[in-house]
Amino acid sequence: MPPRFAHFSTQTQKTTTSATWEGLLTEHNQTTQFSDPKAPGSNDTWWLNVSDATPEEVTTICAALSIHPLTAEDIATREAREKIEVFRNYYLISFQTLLVAPKDAETGSSTSLSSIPDSVGFYILVFKNATVTFSPSGCAHVARVRDRIRRTQDARAVSSDWVCYALIDDIIDTFEPYMRAAEHAADSIEDQVFIMRVDDIKSLIPQVDRLRKILAQLTHRLSGKNDVLNGFIKRCQASPHTRNPVFPDSDSDTGGDLLMYLSDVQDHLVTTLASLAHFDEIVGRSQSNFLAQLSVNNIRLSFDINSVLSKVTVLATIFVPLNMVTGLFGMNVQVPGQYTAGLAWFVSVLGAFVAFICGCCLVARRLRLL
Known part of the structure; x- marks a missing residue:
């Protein structure tokens, strides 16, 4: 069986993998640490990732880590709604990510816009000193964030909230190549409208319809993430009297840095949504132009x-x-x-x-x- 369970320690920067939950517990005798992920006395921040968890495994892990049954139900049923929920000792962030993470267009790899990969649920549970993620197979968010932690100069500054931020940032970056490919396709259609022949313009209609459909899909998938990120930042910026203890204090150095990171991700997300709206406007204007040109040709x-x-x-x-x-x-x-x-x-x-x-x-x- 493939090693679907992985335990990563930010202090030692070592990853322990196993094919079963029991094997992960017995291999390094992690029962005590897993049973109390919110213990404030430990300086080590650990990260448990489970890939393609079955409903039985979700039930077992949630029972071992004192996770609320509502969270276990959302993970087991693959809840598609993107949201943030706060519980007594942790908070849950549910995101939809792409199964395939294409390379950026600047690296020389061209991203095809014929279709967008299916989106699947990625669930992040953040405790005081621990992060638990339930990820689908086929996405490389976990591996990339681990490499990012290893490249961090001060590994002690890596907290469970920082791991959550890094995962959110990597999930949003997955949509960047498709945004760039949509930009190139929109510019290409805009340039071809007035230089192509009448017979060639007719072939642009299916291309425009397909591109506008993809732009609508990208905007829809990113809009939910923007709402979740806004809710996350508002909870972190709440006053000490109303803020839940599971969120970092914005007045502290760690909480201030986290808010700075989240604001950077939010700016990136808002810029991406604005760019997609601009591309859709370009495509809509190009569609109106060549439809008008076809109408003039028909009148002539x-x-x-x-x-x-x-x-x-x-x-x-x-x-x-x-x-x-x-x-x-x-x-x-x-x-x-x-x-x-x-x-x-x-x-x-x-x-x-x-x-x-x-x-x-x-x-x-x-x-x-x-």
Whole structure:
């Protein structure tokens, strides 16, 4: 079985992995530490991550760590609503993250916007000296945050709240490559509207619809995170009389630094949402422009067709009387010059027809019908 349980210590910066919860407890005899994650006497901040936890494992871990049944129910049922909840000895942050974390466009890797990976629940439980996360397999948030902790110069400054901040920051950074790809796609569509041919413009309609759908999905997934982050910051900034003890004191050095980090993440998130709204405005304007261009082309084509049809109508009007005359004399009746030798009558009738046609054409030309 893969090692789905991982215990990381910020003091030793070592990770202990196991395939089962019992194996993690017995391997390093961590029962006492796990049973009281809120103990203030320990200087070590540990981090327990469980990947793809089953409902039975969630129940066992929540019972061992004194986690509220409502939290256990949200984790076991994969609650999709993003939220922050405060309990007696911990707070819960529920986020939706992407299964695949693509590379940034600046690294040379192009992110395809054909579809966005499915979002899955990522649950962060923050105690006084511990962080417990329930993560899905396929996302690399845990590994990246561990590497970030190892690169931190002062590992003692890493608290459970800082680990929560780093995870939130990494989850939001996952959407950055898709935002950059959407920016490039919007700029490309805007540049192509007035330089492409009519037949090529028609192919842009599915591209625009697909891009606007992706922009709406990105905005929807990031808007919930903005609400959660606002609630997190407000709880940290509350007065000492109303603030829950599980949140850091904003007046302390640790709490002040955490608020600074969270404000930076919030600014990044607000900027990303504003950029997505701007890209959607660009795409909407481009869509209106090429729809207007198609409408103008259709009107011009309609005028050309009407002009041709008017000329055909004039010609038909000229030839219909001649057709009627020839039709009448084509019946079993006598015609002029029927018993006269030679072609004088035929040439005369034909000349009269030609003269009639030329006269009608001159009149139509003068009236600008031809």
